[in-house]
Amino acid sequence: MSTQINAPDLTQRPPRSMRVRLGGYAILPRMLDKCRATIVGKNGEFHYNCPLDQHVINFLGFDPEALKTEVAKGLGDGEILEWLQANSKHKRAPWEINQWSDYHDRRGPDSDAETLGYFAEAVAKxxxxxxxxxxxxxxxxLDDYVTFGGKA
Structure with a gap:
């Protein structure tokens, strides 16, 4: 029996913004889009379990491969959220989730010269x-918008 996965085609459009939230978690919907697209081979230049995804993985404390196995069953966002709440090592209170997500919504480059230089070069592209x-x-x-045809 084949499982139908409703995966975005990330060769045609970007994943959801990291600002979009699921269960209060920023980054998580983007990570799920990349995971689903990776499973069906439509991830383009987007990578599941990348450094950005690691923020969610570390905050909640779960195995990204175990999550990928669950996503491959064709589960929706709500079902995945339930799985994460049941299978993460770190149980987070709503206020912790809110603070963590707010921080990531506002997070800029670190103040070291290397990171600031990287950020400035990335914007300048x-x-x-x-x-x-x-x-x-x-x-x-901005990267997602320009990559898929928008003008900065």
């Missing part, structure tokens, strides 16, 4: 005039 790109979510949203 898309635009020389936009001064509003200050956080990692800003940069990812």
């Amino acid at each position: 898309f635009t020389k005039t936009r001064e509003d790109i200050r956080t990692w979510p800003d940069l990812l949203d």
Whole structure:
């Protein structure tokens, strides 16, 4: 019996923004989009279990391969959220989830020269005039938009 996975085609459009939340968790919907697309071979240049995904994995304390196995069963976002709540090592209170997600919504590059330089170069690939790109979510949203045909 074949399981039907409703996976986005990330060769045609980007995954959800890291600002989109599921169960209060930022980043998680984007991670699930990349996981589903990876399972069906439609992830394009997007990578599941990347450094961004590691923030969710470490905060909750779960095995990304075990999550991938559950996602491969064709479960929806709500079912995956239930699985995560039952199978994560770190049980988080709503206030912790909210603070963690708010932090990631506002997280910019660290103040070391190497990270600031990387961030500035990444923004410059898309635009020389936009001064509003200050956080990692800003940069990812811009990257996704421009990569799929938008103008910075």
